Amino acid sequence: MSAQAVDTILKSLRSPLVAVIVVSAAVVLAVFALRGAGHLESMELSAYDWFVRLLPEDSAPDPRIVLIGITENDIRRQQRWPLTDATMALALEKLIQYRPRAIGLDIYRDFPVPPGGEALDAILTRNARIITVMKFGGGAQASIPPPPALKHTDQVGFNDLLPDRDGIIRRALLFLDDGVRTVHSLPLRLALLYLQAAGITAQSDPADPEHLRLGPTALRPLEAHDGAYVGMDARGYQIMLDFRGAGAPLTSFSLTALLAGQINPESIRNKIVLMGVTAESVPDLFHTPYSSGLGAERRAMYGVMIHAHIVGQLLRAGLDGRSLLTPANKNQESLWIALWGLLGGALGLGVRSPWRFALSAIGGLTLLAFLVHLAFLREWWLPFVPPALAWLTSSSLITAYVSNQEKRDRALLMNLFKKHVSQEVAETIWAQRDQFLDGGRLRTQKVIVTVLFTDLEGFTPVSEKMEPHALLDWLNDYMETMAQLVIQHGGIIDDYYGDSIKADFGVPFPRSTDAEIGQDARNAVECALAMEQEMERLNTLWSEQHRSLVRMRIGINTGPAVAGSLGTAQRLKFTTIGDTVNVASRLESFDKDAADPYFGASPCRILVGESTLRYLGDHYRFERIGVTSLKGKEEKIVVYRLFDRADPAPSKATQEERV
Secondary structure, three states, rough: OHHHHHHHHHHOOOOOHHHHHHHHHHHHHHHHHHHHHOOOHHHHHHHHHHHHHHHOOOOOOOOEEEEEEEOOHHHHHOOOOOOOHHHHHHHHHHHOOOOOOOOEEOOOOOOOOOHHHHHHHHOOOOOOOHHHHHHOOOOEOOOEEEHHOOOOOOEEEEOEEEEEEOOOEEEEEEEEEOOOOOEEEHHHHHHHHHHOOOOEEEEEOOOOOEEEEEEEEEEOOOOOOOOOOOOOOOOOOEEOOOOOOOOOEEEEEEEEEHHHOOOHHHHOOOOOEEOOOOOOOOOEEOHHHHHHOOOOHHEEHHHHHHHHHHHHHHHHHHHOOOOOEEEEOHHHHHHHHHHHHHHHHHHHHHHOOOOHHHHHHHHHHHHHHHHHHHHHOOOEOOOHHHHHHHHHHHHHHHHHHHOOOOHHHHHHHHHHHHOOOOHHHHHHHHHHHHHEOOOOOOOOEEEEEEEEEEEEEEEEHHHHOOOOOHHHHHHHHHHHHHHHHHHHHEEEEEEEOOEEEEEEEOOOOOOHHHHHHHHHHOOOOOOOOHHHHHHHHHHHHHOOOOOOOOOEEEEEEEEEEEEEEEEEEEEEEEEOOOOHHHHHHHHHHHOOOOOOOOOOOOOEEEEEHHHHHHOOOOHHHHHHHEEEEOOOOOOOEEEEEEEEEOOOOHHHHHHHHHH
């Protein structure tokens, strides 16, 4: 690989856009790794709970489902738990008289509770609309068989629930396989009995024969890594629960009201009835996504109520055509997370202000939450925590990267310019830094510049008569005074050479018009005249102090040059180079060894090149010294001496003298 190619690659790595892509990609990969290791599962599931609670709540309970709850008051009236077979038989007999479509008995009857065992068995066996429960169990959970009279019949459904690692119920089981046969859940049995009256049966989905279809809706089973889950137990046939209608209490009656005949038969007719425990003394409470909701009544839900919600969700799928809440597939999730990682990087690159960054970051999270909520409303589960993490991390890292780059670039520019230009110019340079910086160095530019050189005549004799520390203080005072004049006139101190100064007018902002170039030339000339006045003041002061007097030579020239940074990364300076600079230097040193090199009575000699004179018009008084060869140049140039500003209305003689 060539050196030029390597340099190109290194420059590209310093590009903010490339940094956004690289950092965002690294963040996204890190988020994928965290997610794949399961570290984000609990946060994602908590976000799922939040979005479930944000779903619109039904104002009325599902009219197709009725709950018969066995309350604490019912147990006290019966004076025992579990209820006897006779009490259960009487309750079922009452319900059958009201002609419901299906009855779900969410109470274990795996052994007789005399008296009334024969009566209960008779009712169960002659009424196919009654579904009793068993517990499938497995692992640390023991299984509980169904009533002996219904063993190996279709009137049995398991009531196992699937709490996640945090103990919250978010999934429902529809089938389980014991290796011999497939067992239906209680909610599925009840839903199929209800749907049978509408001519709807369980079918295989034409798109995937292994998927269950109820009416117009396919029920896609969950896989081990769907949604927020990482390696979950995906046994059986599982679906996500959306708990729609959880805010509206189910139509319910107590066992006492049922036995006393206090229920309107129309409240039961053609409906699904679930009978189960709603007494706190019987441990059948489960946490749901609503467990963190407001209100004590929403902190937990009885098992029979959860089964009722599962039944309602299956009925909505089979009769109303409502799709189940389905996780996005892996490709969709990956693209979704990567998109937010890139957007976060773009935010970090585009927003520099801290408060704007904070507002934008919060706004992005709000937009993300809104989009995920919108997807939830359409039964589509998009991740929230991974894209949020990618958004915040990539934006923060890019912001830190950009801030570090800006800090470095600002230090570079300020070190180069701040001490040699006005504060306003320094801030303008920083604001327009993109046109100056290239890969951590100043971008080389072709400019039209007016260069000013100064040097002191008689400095050596003065320095020989002064103590070193006094000499240095004197020289620093002189340099500080002259440097301020350069800055005041819009120039930049390019360099110091002992007692010499090099100043540039027309940088660092390139000039594009003659008017701008002319203004730079006038600024340089005005600066030279101000230096002349300052030398007169300093010499008067030194004369009073009985010090030696000095004179100043100034050379000014205008023309093309190359501007940029020169030196190493540790010692870098801004400078201009080119023939224009060389001519200005030669003008300053022109005839310096002559007895009286055009000083006259002034302590300052200002020589100007013809290229500068073109931009000055009639505003100054000049004397043409003549055409001469400057040291180091073969081409001859015309040299002019600057005296002063021209009179407001120059005389004819002065005009002829200039010509």
